[in-house]
Amino acid sequence: MKGYIIHLPKSKKSTKSAIDVLDSVHANSLIKCELWEGVDRYNSWKMVTDGGFGFNTTSFGGGGGDVAAELGIFLSHYSLWKRCIQLATPIAIFEDDIKFTKSVNLNNFHTIFTGDVLNLGRPNWGLKYKDETECPDVLPTDSKSGIILRDKCNNKHNPWVVYDELSADEQSELCDCDSQWLFGAHAYIITPWGATKLVEHAEEEIKPADVFINQSVVNIHDFHPLAVKQIGNGTLIQPSLNNNWDY
Amino acid sequence: MINFIIAFATYDSTKHINHAEWVDTNDGKIILSTIQAIRNINTIHSDIDKKIILVDNTNTFPDIELPNLEIIKGWQYLPEVEVMELAKINNLVIDNIKTQSMWASLAYNVGIAHAKKDSRCSYIILQHNDIVYHSGISLYDMVEEMQERDYHYISADFKKITLSAYATHKKLFDKYTNNLKDTDGISPLDGGYIKSKYLGMADCYFFLTHKEFYNDYKVDWEYGDSNHGATIKCLKNNLNIMHLPPFYDNPNYSTDGTRTYEWRMKPFITHLKGGFSEHKMSSSLYEKEFAKYLNTLDLETNKTKI
Numbered sequence: 001m002k003g004y005i006i007h008l009p010k011s012k013k014s015t016k017s018a019i020d021v022l023d024s025v026h027a028n029s030l031i032k033c034e035l036w037e038g039v040d041r042y043n044s045w046k047m048v049t050d051g052g053f054g055f056n057t058t059s060f061g062g063g064g065g066d067v068a069a070e071l072g073i074f075l076s077h078y079s080l081w082k083r084c085i086q087l088a089t090p091i092a093i094f095e096d097d098i099k100f101t102k103s104v105n106l107n108n109f110h111t112i113f114t115g116d117v118l119n120l121g122r123p124n125w126g127l128k129y130k131d132e133t134e135c136p137d138v139l140p141t142d143s144k145s146g147i148i149l150r151d152k153c154n155n156k157h158n159p160w161v162v163y164d165e166l167s168a169d170e171q172s173e174l175c176d177c178d179s180q181w182l183f184g185a186h187a188y189i190i191t192p193w194g195a196t197k198l199v200e201h202a203e204e205e206i207k208p209a210d211v212f213i214n215q216s217v218v219n220i221h222d223f224h225p226l227a228v229k230q231i232g233n234g235t236l237i238q239p240s241l242n243n244n245w246d247y
Numbered sequence: 248m249i250n251f252i253i254a255f256a257t258y259d260s261t262k263h264i265n266h267a268e269w270v271d272t273n274d275g276k277i278i279l280s281t282i283q284a285i286r287n288i289n290t291i292h293s294d295i296d297k298k299i300i301l302v303d304n305t306n307t308f309p310d311i312e313l314p315n316l317e318i319i320k321g322w323q324y325l326p327e328v329e330v331m332e333l334a335k336i337n338n339l340v341i342d343n344i345k346t347q348s349m350w351a352s353l354a355y356n357v358g359i360a361h362a363k364k365d366s367r368c369s370y371i372i373l374q375h376n377d378i379v380y381h382s383g384i385s386l387y388d389m390v391e392e393m394q395e396r397d398y399h400y401i402s403a404d405f406k407k408i409t410l411s412a413y414a415t416h417k418k419l420f421d422k423y424t425n426n427l428k429d430t431d432g433i434s435p436l437d438g439g440y441i442k443s444k445y446l447g448m449a450d451c452y453f454f455l456t457h458k459e460f461y462n463d464y465k466v467d468w469e470y471g472d473s474n475h476g477a478t479i480k481c482l483k484n485n486l487n488i489m490h491l492p493p494f495y496d497n498p499n500y501s502t503d504g505t506r507t508y509e510w511r512m513k514p515f516i517t518h519l520k521g522g523f524s525e526h527k528m529s530s531s532l533y534e535k536e537f538a539k540y541l542n543t544l545d546l547e548t549n550k551t552k553i
Contacts, residue, residue, distance in 0.1 A: 045278065045282075045309035045310075045311050046309065046310065046311050046312075049282060049311040049312065049313055050311075050312065054548075054549045055279060055282075055283055055545070055549075056545060057279055057280055057283050057541040057544060057545055058538045058541045058542060058545070060275070060276070060279055061273055061275050061276040061279070065275075066275055067273075067274075067275025067276055067278070067279050068275050068278075068309075070275075204549070205545070205549055
């Protein structure tokens with residue numbers, strides 16, 4: 001299987017980190033990975049308007065996030081979904097700040113997986129699957145093994161609010177689980193049919209990549225136990241405006 | 248052709264921007280919602296022959312292309328000496344560089360001067376970048392009503408006359424209020440204002456005129472906020488004007504605070520409100536209000552992307 005690591009070639013930090021990711025992928029899987037040039041915050045406005053993408057405006061810039069960088073990240077993932085469709089074969093997509101914590105065996109993947117998206121990654125924040133209220137270090141799902149279709153949660157979610165800061169009334173209306181979306185979107189495999197659904201959905205409106213890859217659009221499977229850790233120490237694909245851009 | 252003029256600004260303490268003492272803004276959110284506001288014009292007024300002139304006052308808007316959009320530079324990011332020189336050439340008086348309404352007014356004047364160079368331009372709309380147009384109202388109908396009733400402008404809201412504006416221009420306001428006898432006096436609330444339902448001011452939230460209106464008028468900041476001078480001009484010359492209700496920025500009227508202005512009893516525009524809302528679009532204190540505005544903006548705009 002081919003794999004791609006999204007990075008920003010002009011950024012020394014991003015490039016160095018992406019090379020570490022390349023080593024980690026090759027040491028822990030049979031994925032043949034290469035670096036893929038992402039879209040940075042300086043080109044994203046023009047690309048997103050030239051592309052005629054509609055926005056879900058409330059979804060960008062949550063928590064003071066850098067909107068231009070978020071758009072760039074979306075466009076980077078989008079370019080790889082198109083690449084997947086073009087190659088007509090599943091591909092692995094990694095961001096430049098991940099590390100394998102254990103090896104993964106994806107032998108016979110093409111014959112056994114017929115879903116849209118297979119998540120490999122565990123985010124660097126507390127993760128809650130459906131019906132879970134705590135974020136323990138060892139997830140209940142860690143004891144599972146293999147490819148499992150993720151339960152859908154039909155409650156109302158708002159991934160852009162800090163749940164703990166909501167009033168009791170507001171909390172009662174919202175579910176805080178992460179099961180609907182591809183938390184982190186830092187390590188996953190996409191199939192051509194999954195990529196087609198995402199590209200078609202992007203014609204309506206776009207959101208930050210991890211929230212955009214949502215169970216309302218694609219089915220999401222997890223490869224348990226999740227083998228890829230998001231380092232997130234400066235998350236080079238989405239550096240904050242003030243302290244991480246190095247060019 | 249109708250020319251829409253939108254003033255734009257963000258604040259970044261690492262760049263030279265006059266009157267940037269306020270906290271830095273979340274530029275990305277402001278740019279995103281401004282792009283959506285431009286798309287909103289193209290979507291809702293798709294039948295209108297138009298140009299959209301965005302005056303980038305702080306040189307922080309990205310270099311993008313959208314249908315009917317022309318981006319020009321304002322003056323707020325220029326060195327003070329250069330601003331003074333430009334003001335002199337354009338016959339404008341820069342009296343206090345720390346007045347935000349002055350920078351906004353200057354941006355509109357830069358846009359108006361640019362629009363007037365185009366012989367196809369007949370009407371000009373000044374508007375903020377935090378405005379959503381609702382579907383169902385044709386600007387051609389509005390222009391037609393302007394012509395039929397000889398309105399010299401149509402402006403959203405009918406803003407209060409502040410106590411400070413009254414104190415500074417007492418003679419003028421006394422003339423139009425019969426020495427305040429035609430009013431209910433002065434209220435000390437809201438920073439002080441004249442209690443009158445019959446005298447209110449224009450602004451640039453939404454302000455439609457024929458381009459010739461600007462032959463003897465420049466957008467001013469003299470009477471407490473941007474463009475109040477347009478009303479003074481019409482009062483002095485006894486010209487017909489129209490203000491779109493409800494009058495949210497006039498405490499002489501009670502409103503529901505939703506900031507949706509109406510024309511012929513139908514929703515016309517919704518305004519986030521707050522200068523150009525740079526800080527509302529950046530501060531967590533206004534997150535819910537901003538989200539509500541963006542939902543309305545998306546709802547009207549994403550129906551048909553242009």
